[in-house]
Amino acid sequence: MARSVHDRYRAAFVDAIARALGAPPAEIEPHVKAAEPQHGDLSFPTFAFAKALRRPPPAIATDLATRVEAPGMRVAAAGPYLNARFEPQPFTGEVIEAARSAGLAYGGSEAGAGKTVVIDYSSPNIAKSIAFHHIRSTMIGHALVNLYRSQGWRVEGINYLGDWGKQFGLVAVGFQEYGDPARRDDVAHLVDVYIKANARAERDPAFDERARTFFKRMEDGDPEALKLWQEFRESSLRDFQQVYARLGVEFQHYEGESRYQGKMDAVIERIATQPGVKSDEGALIVDLPYAENEPPVLLRKNDGSTLYATRDLAAAIDRYERFRFDRALYVVATDQSLHFRQFFRVLKAMGYEWADRLVHVNFGRVGGMSTRKGQIVLLTDVLDEAKSRALDKVQENVKAGRIHTDDPDALAEQVGLGAVVFGDLKNRRATDYQFDWEEVLSFEGHTGPYLQYAHARACNILKKG
Ligand code: ARG
Numbered sequence: 001m002a003r004s005v006h007d008r009y010r011a012a013f014v015d016a017i018a019r020a021l022g023a024p025p026a027e028i029e030p031h032v033k034a035a036e037p038q039h040g041d042l043s044f045p046t047f048a049f050a051k052a053l054r055r056p057p058p059a060i061a062t063d064l065a066t067r068v069e070a071p072g073m074r075v076a077a078a079g080p081y082l083n084a085r086f087e088p089q090p091f092t093g094e095v096i097e098a099a100r101s102a103g104l105a106y107g108g109s110e111a112g113a114g115k116t117v118v119i120d121y122s123s124p125n126i127a128k129s130i131a132f133h134h135i136r137s138t139m140i141g142h143a144l145v146n147l148y149r150s151q152g153w154r155v156e157g158i159n160y161l162g163d164w165g166k167q168f169g170l171v172a173v174g175f176q177e178y179g180d181p182a183r184r185d186d187v188a189h190l191v192d193v194y195i196k197a198n199a200r201a202e203r204d205p206a207f208d209e210r211a212r213t214f215f216k217r218m219e220d221g222d223p224e225a226l227k228l229w230q231e232f233r234e235s236s237l238r239d240f241q242q243v244y245a246r247l248g249v250e251f252q253h254y255e256g257e258s259r260y261q262g263k264m265d266a267v268i269e270r271i272a273t274q275p276g277v278k279s280d281e282g283a284l285i286v287d288l289p290y291a292e293n294e295p296p297v298l299l300r301k302n303d304g305s306t307l308y309a310t311r312d313l314a315a316a317i318d319r320y321e322r323f324r325f326d327r328a329l330y331v332v333a334t335d336q337s338l339h340f341r342q343f344f345r346v347l348k349a350m351g352y353e354w355a356d357r358l359v360h361v362n363f364g365r366v367g368g369m370s371t372r373k374g375q376i377v378l379l380t381d382v383l384d385e386a387k388s389r390a391l392d393k394v395q396e397n398v399k400a401g402r403i404h405t406d407d408p409d410a411l412a413e414q415v416g417l418g419a420v421v422f423g424d425l426k427n428r429r430a431t432d433y434q435f436d437w438e439e440v441l442s443f444e445g446h447t448g449p450y451l452q453y454a455h456a457r458a459c460n461i462l463k464k465g
Contacts, residue, residue, distance in 0.1 A: 004107065005094045009073065013042050013084050016070040021049065039078055040085030047080060056080075112153030118319050119144055119155060121331040122249070124379065125162030126236040126256075127171045127190045132369040132435065133333045135382055139424050140363055141331040142249045156323050159240075160315065161256030163233050165308070168218060169211035170197040172228055185235040188378060212303065219261065219305055233258075243379040246417065260314040264306050267314045268299050275349040286346050297342050312343050320354055327357050334362040334430065364432035366424075386416030389437055390449075397443070415441075415449050422448030 003011075011025075014032055018025040028044070035043035046060040053060055057080030065077040072091055073084040099106045121141020124134040141157070148155050171190060174197025183189040201208040217225040237254070244250065268284070271277055276287035282302030290296055299310045319328060330340060340360035347355035369382075391412035397403040405411045423440030427433045443449045 005091065005098050009070075009084075009086055009091065010042060013044070013068075013070050013073060013075075016068045016075075017044055017064065017082070020064055020067045021053075035081075035083050035085075039081070040074070040076075040083040042073075042084045044082040044084075045080060046082065108150040108152075110152040112148060112151045115152075115326040116154045116156065116323055117148050118158060118323055118325045118328040119148070119331065120158045120160050120329065121145075122240075122244075122251070123158075123160040123162065123332070124240060125167065127187070127194055127232045128162070128167055132366045132382070133335075133363070135379060135420070136363050136366065136424055137331045137333070138244075138247065138249055139421055140361070140429060141329075142247070143425060144329060144331065144361070156253065156319075156325070157251045158253045158255060158319070159251040161233075161237070161254065161258075163236075163256035164218075164258040164261065164311065166211060166215045166305075167194065167198075168229050168232070169213070169215035170194060170201060171232060172214045172225070173197065173207065173210045174200070175228075184231060185238075187235050187239040190232060190235065191378065212305075216303065216305060221262075240379060243383060246383055246413075247421070257308070257311045257315075260311045260318070263314055263318075264310050267310065267317065271299065271313070271346065271350060274351055275346075286349075288345065288349060295338075297346055309339060309343050309346075312339070313346060316343070316347055316358065317352070320352070325354070325357060327359065329359050329361050331361045331363070334364055336360075337362055361429075363429045364427075367432065367434045369435040382420065383417065385437075386420045386441075387413050388416075389441055390416035390419060393441055393443070393449070415452060418448035418452050420448070422451060 010032060014025050014028045017032075018028045021028070031048060032042055032044050035041055044064075046057040046064070049060055050057050055063075058077070061077035061080055061082045064082045065075055068075050068082065070084060072087050074087060075082065075084050077083070102108075119141055121144070122134060122138040145155050145157050171194050174193045175184075175190075177200070178193050178196045180189060197207075197211070201211055214225060218229055268277065271286055277284055277299065278287045279285070280296060283298055284300040285296040285298055288297065297309050298307050300306055316328070319325065332340070337360060340358075344355055344358050344360075347358070391408065394403060394405070394408050394412045394415060398405065398408060403411075419440045423435070426446055439445075440447060441449060443453055
């Protein structure tokens with residue numbers, strides 16, 4: 001695999017420092033890091049060399065700045081650091097040249113050949129209203145899938161649907177009260193029923209009990225209950241799949257929590273032998289040393305039903321058996337950090353070596369996300385909203401003569417999708433941010449529409465030239 005332009009510059013910087021210090025490059029290499037953007041591209045902290053050189057780090061950096069010569073880079077000291085900034089030329093020209101000759105393979109490698117990564121992403125809940133976090137998970141997960149593939153890994157993308165749990169009981173009994181039998185396959189209606197049923201359950205314990213009983217029937221394999229659940233699941237899935245098609249996202253596997261139905265006893269038995277289980281107010285918990293105030297890992301409630309954590313334990317073991325992964329990622333909101341920390345810990349305590357290969361790829365919350373119609377309930381709503389807002393912008397620009405198009409509708413779809421995807425991925429993954437339609441749809445600045453506009457203009461120049 002050819003080295004990237006960046007790698008070449010990095011190696012030249014390392015060599016130049018090594019020459020100036022009279023040290024082998026291998027000794028310098030591990031110290032060179034990406035610089036803080038305001039300081040340039042690469043940074044060499046001198047701390048580790050202070051002792052041998054008997055000089056304070058800033059003095060070393062200042063001295064190196066006068067002696068290190070690296071072609072195509074401006075080298076300067078900032079306190080104890082020696083920084084290098086790539087000159088716009090020739091660096092930019094070389095990158096463009098490399099990208100043009102490599103095409104889509106640009107940036108790729110075979111570093112992951114023979115390795116497998118399992119990526120659990122998107123994973124929305126069925127018949128429940130969604131939060132923006134499922135779209136974040138979808139887009140971050142999809143980006144990770146592409147990145148791993150580009151580095152030669154075998155990727156198994158899993159959409160682990162939230163398709164099991166008491167919420168189905170709520171939808172089912174809620175449907176008897178608030179549902180329209182003719183609208184059984186209308187997801188928006190199901191979500192509506194769920195919201196009503198949820199509110200009702202909070203003030204009406206008998207209703208809540210009915211929902212619980214319904215879910216218990218599902219867990220006990222009652223065919224009638226399961227048939228209804230199957231119907232709801234299929235309509236939700238159809239709705240999600242439309243969105244995935246619009247976004248160009250594909251999963252190798254659609255499965256869900258329901259897959260582990262009936263397989264949980266075996267897992268609980270294993271946990272019982274190592275590290276052990278105990279009962280806690282009638283519920284079954286994992287016997288672990290817990291920190292003060294740490295909620296214990298629940299495996300079974302006192303009515304016998306299982307939990308999210310129980311299913312995730314079963315799922316991790318199942319995934320390892322199926323894929324023998326070298327790494328398994330869970331692209332899930334930061335809110336669930338405790339859940340992941342805990343169940344990874346349980347797997348480790350069960351004696352699974354591979355527990356160290358599990359990674360929670362967390363991400364921050366998004367605020368301010370709602371549509372003109374109000375609160376977002378479906379994935380589709382977000383994309384429809386993006387499109388309709390983009391259409392306004394497109395029409396504005398067509399009128400002003402800035403944009404020419406025969407098909408404003410198709411263009412609005414592309415601009416809208418680009419805006420949502422770019423507007424999300426440009427943020428630091430773990431940071432919370434405020435979503436602002438005006439901002440993500442702006443044709444100026446660091447936005448999807450700007451990027452697409454720049455691309456269209458570049459194509460136009462090429463065409464004219
Ligand atoms: N369905 C869950 C939710 O919406 C996310 C599932 C993430 N994946 C997992 N293996 N727990 O919160």
